[in-house]
Amino acid sequence: MIQNKNIANFGVTIIQARHSIRHFNDSPIPDDIIRKVLECAKSAPSARNVQPWLFGTITDKALRDEIAELATHGKFIAEAPVCFAVFGERDQQYVLEDCCAATENLIIALTGYGIGSCWVAGEGKEYAEPIRKLLGVPEQYKLISLVAAGEAKTEGFTLAKKKNLIDISFKNRYGSE
Numbered sequence: 318m319i320q321n322k323n324i325a326n327f328g329v330t331i332i333q334a335r336h337s338i339r340h341f342n343d344s345p346i347p348d349d350i351i352r353k354v355l356e357c358a359k360s361a362p363s364a365r366n367v368q369p370w371l372f373g374t375i376t377d378k379a380l381r382d383e384i385a386e387l388a389t390h391g392k393f394i395a396e397a398p399v400c401f402a403v404f405g406e407r408d409q410q411y412v413l414e415d416c417c418a419a420t421e422n423l424i425i426a427l428t429g430y431g432i433g434s435c436w437v438a439g440e441g442k443e444y445a446e447p448i449r450k451l452l453g454v455p456e457q458y459k460l461i462s463l464v465a466a467g468e469a470k471t472e473g474f475t476l477a478k479k480k481n482l483i484d485i486s487f488k489n490r491y492g493s494e
């Protein structure tokens with residue numbers, strides 16, 4: 318039962334306003350907003366409430382340049398004023414699901430503050446360990462995702478095409494009316 322439809326509508330609006338942003342202005346993200354979005358990230362659900370995550374906030378330009386150099390499809394990390402790095406405890410069974418939930422919360426919270434972002438793959442990538450070592454993160458953690466964030470440069474931006482709901486959903490049994 319939805320208790321408050323205004324809150325529900327607000328959430329839907331923010332979720333649907335999110336798009337991957339890969340070009341940024343260099344204005345910094347204020348510290349209080351960084352704190353708030355990390356609070357949102359850590360409020361994600363996690364299996365058995367293990368909360369296996371560790372969040373890095375990388376603002377240092379030299380570090381961001383090195384991460385961008387390593388991340389095959391994340392060169393724009395050099396341009397974004399902030400790169401979040403989501404790590405997870407590698408021995409936890411649901412570390413991937415938990416940390417992806419936290420990553421999405423982080424991105425949605427950034428959208429709520431009008432901050433553009435783009436998820437950059439981390440888990441299983443050949444650069445995951447080099448980035449962990451670069452940031453001095455203990456071996457018990459592995460990199461799950463990177464999120465480039467900052468004020469969006471909107472010139473030349475095109476929306477990603479989404480599949481139609483009818484083609485990717487079913488009610489009760491698959492294939493029935």
Ligand SMILES: Cc1cc2nc3c(=O)[nH]c(=O)nc-3n(C[C@H](O)[C@H](O)[C@H](O)COP(=O)(O)O)c2cc1C
Nearest residue numbers: 335336337338339390391435436437438439476477
């Ligand atoms: C797990 C995951 C990994 C991604 N990795 C990258 C990446 O390495 N580089 C990139 O530019 N975008 C990356 N993306 C963003 C997707 O390309 C993007 O979400 C998709 O094209 C749909 O566009 P939208 O986010 O605007 O809806 C990734 C997204 C996810 C969920």
